[in-house]
């Protein structure tokens with residue numbers, strides 16, 4: 001298919017011509033960073049952009065190119081880059097010290113705000129990242145139940161925990177990451193997303209050993225159906241297992257109380273990160289008092305779950321979290337972003353239809369994703385995996401050359417800082433790319 005190679009070569013040539021500064025910095029980075037990056041998913045061919053600064057909904061790279069940003073820094077910057085209230089709060093508090101490694105007022109204040117906003121949260125333990133929150137939740141579930149097995153779902157992502165690093169990419173039955181001993185998966189059950197019957201059979205087969213069930217209530221841009229969540233809730237109750245929602249992406253973003261507020265089905269534990277820190281490293285496990293109680297250091301060792309973390313409760317992260325949640329408390333920014341997400345999706349569908357492009361656009365609130373080659377919205381990641389992901393990557397690269405950034409292959413995340421004018425400009429760029437067939441891989 002020579003036209004494919006030509007389209008890809010044209011886009012790459014354009015990308016290279018616009019970004020010589022990123023190319024130079026990448027060449028330098030290659031000397032000292034494996035693969036030139038410090039995050040396995042921050043590389044894309046031919047080299048990643050290097051960013052100079054960011055503000056609101058916009059990124060500017062080292063060559064002075066400006067982008068409307070739909071990556072929003074791994075999903076963290078829901079209230080916009082360089083948000084003045086976050087920056088001011090952090091700057092003010094840093095004058096008193098950056099980290100005490102001891103209790104201080106902001107930890108309790110932020111926990112109280114999380115409890116107020118997240119429907120199922122009664123107690124909170126802070127971490128420095130989403131991955132740590134996931135790891136801790138597994139230990140809490142195991143400590144609470146005295147059991148070992150954890151059920152996860154095909155295609156969902158939960159950070160870099162060894163035991164969960166299986167089943168999240170097609171063909172969903174193995175790990176595609178070396179360095180993890182096979183024994184790490186001994187207590188992991190991989191279940192089909194949105195398929196209650198098959199999931200229930202797996203969970204019941206291991207009922208007496210099941211400590212917890214972990215899932216993203218919205219995974220990528222695929223939502224767990226309400227009946228599925230209700231079914232999981234009742235099976236966990238029946239088996240005495242802990243239901244864990246990984247809301248590291250969806251927390252505070254989909255609504256004031258996250259995806260659980262929209263679904264109306266509550267977990268025992270909720271994992272938070274990303275939006276909460278407003279760009280500062282923070283994560284949290286929030287949950288029912290009865291379960292979270294296992295963390296109480298005053299319990300006897302045989303019933304106590306221990307979790308440490310030098311930087312947990314870091315002053316800057318706590319101050320940032322408070323400034324973020326104060327701005328998200330009335331749910332208005334979330335509604336604004338969701339309205340723009342809907343506008344973007346409608347515009348995308350119109351452009352694809354007018355140009356005869358077979359593509360499905362999923363949109364849930366502010367999250368938007370395109371699946372080339374599908375004729376109906378995927379209900380799970382197996383269906384998603386049938387879409388033309390190479391075309392999606394090229395489409396994102398082509399958009400980057402026109403000033404719209406979405407990490408190649410990833411979903412778009414509209415933030416509260418985006419405007420109607422951003423959506424108009426994005427759709428104009430998209431029209432340009434699709435009309436010229438720049439995405440045709």
Ligand SMILES: Cc1ncc(COP(=O)(O)O)c(C=O)c1O
Pocket residue numbers: 074129130131132134157158159160216246247248249273274283
């Ligand atoms: C759903 C989900 N869970 C967990 C994580 C891990 O969070 P972190 O990268 O902060 O460790 C991520 C990160 O992208 C995520 O998307």
